[in-house]
Amino acid sequence: MTSRRAAQAQKPLATRAETASEFEEATNLLAETPDAATTSRTDQLTPQGHVAVAVGLGAEDEVEENDKTSLLQEEKQQPGFWTFDYYQSFFDVDTSQVLDRIKGSLLPRPGHNFVRHHLRNRPDLYGPFWICATLAFVLAITGNLTLVLAQRKDPSIHYSPQFHKVTVAGITIYCYAWLVPLALWGFLRWRKGVRERMGPYTFLETVCVYGYSLFVFIPTVVLWLIPVPWLQWLFGALALALSASGLVFTLWPVVREDTRLVAAVLLSAVVLLHALLAVGCKFYFFQPLPLEHIAPPPQAISLSPNTLLASTSPRTMVT
Known part of the structure; x- marks a missing residue:
């Protein structure tokens, strides 16, 4: 019975020691990340026994919303047709x-x-x-x-x-x-x-x-x-x-x-x-070039032997 009572008396002390160590970890985390905030409820403990810490996301959400708004404005503001950026989108394939x-x-x-x-x-x-x-x-x-x-x-x-x-x-x-x-x-x-x-x-x-x-x-x-x-x-x-x-x-x-x-x-x-x-x-x-207009070569005239001899024979002088 004495050992049981001693064990039961040690449990609150162990719980207090764990809680103190958890608060020390939370304090160190807050010192490292000032934007962080610990949860006020002690029942929100992680399986590893650490205090669940909720990082303040309000600033990040505002930054994301601003980025989305700026992107939407950029999409709406299309460049003019006289600019190079306007025609660049039509070659984006x-x-x-x-x-x-x-x-x-x-x-x-x-x-x-x-x-x-x-x-x-x-x-x-x-x-x-x-x-x-x-x-x-x-x-x-x-x-x-x-x-x-x-x-x-x-x-x-x-x-x-x-x-x-x-x-x-x-x-x-x-x-x-x-x-x-x-x-x-x-x-x-x-x-x-x-x-x-x-x-x-x-x-x-x-x-x-x-x-x-x-x-x-x-x-x-x-x-x-x-x-x-x-x-x-x-x-x-x-x-x-x-x-x-x-x-x-x-x-x-x-x-x-x-x-x-x-x-x-x-x-x-x-x-x-x-x-x-x-x-x-x-x-x-696909049309070929026209033929060159080349003068045909002179054709030889076929003459009979008698005509050829007559033309080559010397003329006789008539007195």
Whole structure:
């Protein structure tokens, strides 16, 4: 009994000693972190026997809220269109996104909208810019190579490097990739005022669709180096069908809300302009130089022996 009473008497002393050590730890922690505050309730003890300390987070919360507010203000304050930062966002794409959009332009199918499935409201100018530049240089280079190959077959063809074709190809491709989408976008915006249910794409989305639709012509132009006319026209027809069908499938969800006549005329105009671009490039860049107008060599006149002898015999003097 005496040992039990002594043990019971020692328990309060041990509890007091632990509490004193806990208060000493809390005091040291407060000395190290002045913003900290200990909990007033002694029942909030951690499993390790330490006093639960709640760090004052009021200042940190205010800092986080201020940071969020500043970020929201920065997002709202978009740079002007005359600044470089405004256009930098349209070139912020990675290789996988560009390849996915090229693949979508090469494999059009009904019900698969290029804008909704590939652009996802994030149009870029990186892909269209380099696709147009590559197509312009490939057109000029293959056009010159066609003349070189033609000269090897026919030496009468005189070849000289035609550097002006690079300028012509660049102006043609870039004007088509920007002016035609601009006219299409303006027409759809005008029709939206007539037909309220129509929701046209943005101008950059329209430019992006046209830019990626021209990618199929890059391998087609390279294949036009094959000196077989019917094969060249076959490759051109396939490329035109793929490119034009991608444009039609993309524009159809927008124009189907309009009247049938307007939708048919608009889509026909889109296909016709695309065909004019392909056919014009085929005739201009893949025409051999004309033959040089060389005077034919003088042909020997066949004369009979009697005539030849008569002409060479000395004339007789008549007296």
